[in-house]
Amino acid sequence: MDYVLKTKDLCKQYKDFKALKGLTMNVPKGAIYGFVGRNGAGKTTLIRIICGIQFSTSGSFELYGVKDSDSAISETRRRMGAIVETPSIFPYLTARENLEMQYDIMGMPDYSSIDGLLELVGLKNTGKKLAKNFSLGMRQRLAIAVALCGNPDLLIFDEPINGLDPQGIIEIRELILKLNKERNITILISSHILDELAKLATHYGFIDNGSIVREMSAEELETACRKCVRINVTDCTAAVKALDDMEFDYKISDENVIDIYAKPNITRLAAALSKEGCEILSCTEHDENLEGFFISLVGGDSNE
Numbered sequence: 001m002d003y004v005l006k007t008k009d010l011c012k013q014y015k016d017f018k019a020l021k022g023l024t025m026n027v028p029k030g031a032i033y034g035f036v037g038r039n040g041a042g043k044t045t046l047i048r049i050i051c052g053i054q055f056s057t058s059g060s061f062e063l064y065g066v067k068d069s070d071s072a073i074s075e076t077r078r079r080m081g082a083i084v085e086t087p088s089i090f091p092y093l094t095a096r097e098n099l100e101m102q103y104d105i106m107g108m109p110d111y112s113s114i115d116g117l118l119e120l121v122g123l124k125n126t127g128k129k130l131a132k133n134f135s136l137g138m139r140q141r142l143a144i145a146v147a148l149c150g151n152p153d154l155l156i157f158d159e160p161i162n163g164l165d166p167q168g169i170i171e172i173r174e175l176i177l178k179l180n181k182e183r184n185i186t187i188l189i190s191s192h193i194l195d196e197l198a199k200l201a202t203h204y205g206f207i208d209n210g211s212i213v214r215e216m217s218a219e220e221l222e223t224a225c226r227k228c229v230r231i232n233v234t235d236c237t238a239a240v241k242a243l244d245d246m247e248f249d250y251k252i253s254d255e256n257v258i259d260i261y262a263k264p265n266i267t268r269l270a271a272a273l274s275k276e277g278c279e280i281l282s283c284t285e286h287d288e289n290l291e292g293f294f295i296s297l298v299g300g301d302s303n304e
Ligand SMILES: Nc1ncnc2c1ncn2[C@@H]1O[C@H](COP(=O)(O)OP(=O)(O)OP(=O)(O)O)[C@@H](O)[C@H]1O
Pocket: 014, 017, 019, 037, 038, 039, 040, 041, 042, 043, 044, 045, 046
């Protein structure tokens, strides 16, 4: 498999605090790589290091096979566009003027591709409207257009849908999918909005406490997200006793809600619970989702 980005044992220390602790990750070419971790896990730190905004304390990375220690890394970074934290947009310029400014900054005198870029991100008809008057979704799409200016084949998004309304989320999702499918752009996207990420990602890297705890493809995740039978019961303690006696693999997922990782005979299950004085109020089939998987991987809350 070809990899666009490979990191090896990356560490980042701020005084006494280790933000990255030997982070090793591999982003395959053509992937939409979901970089999943709770607040403070180290996602932005890693992205800032790849973008050259910060330096690692130790470890290394390769971008398109070029090592970070190689002098060619700056040139290689031109193959990459990034939208990190506050997008770099000039509020008192129109969408077109923002892109012209970016072309100037990048030393690209030919503006002929700007119309196509504006069309691609759905900002072709914004005319004289200044970016400061754009909706958050429009601003985010403009930021994506700015990141696309150098015609990159890797795009890095740090939490791209934070704060967007549902319509804005759909627009950004569709744009990301289009860039990946039609322009073959590899995408690294950090997010803690896991349900949304699940609609996009082809690969995942789960980061916790400064290191990658698991990398997997979307197919592998699907297999790992176990199907279960979810029961809502009147008495959880009594139900647990019955489930233990029947040697079921289960998890208490909420107050009086239990996920059973098996296909129990419902009549027998109801009878066993009833013997303990517990009734089943409802029973449904349930798929463990990305969030459930993430929590089972790193424990605790996903901060979402
Ligand atoms: N300049 C700094 N000095 C000291 N600590 C820092 C600095 N920058 C980040 N940190 C700490 O490093 C850890 C990782 O931060 P980082 O921003 O990479 O996390 P994150 O996964 O992107 O989280 P979030 O989703 O909240 O942005 C956090 O505990 C943060 O407080």
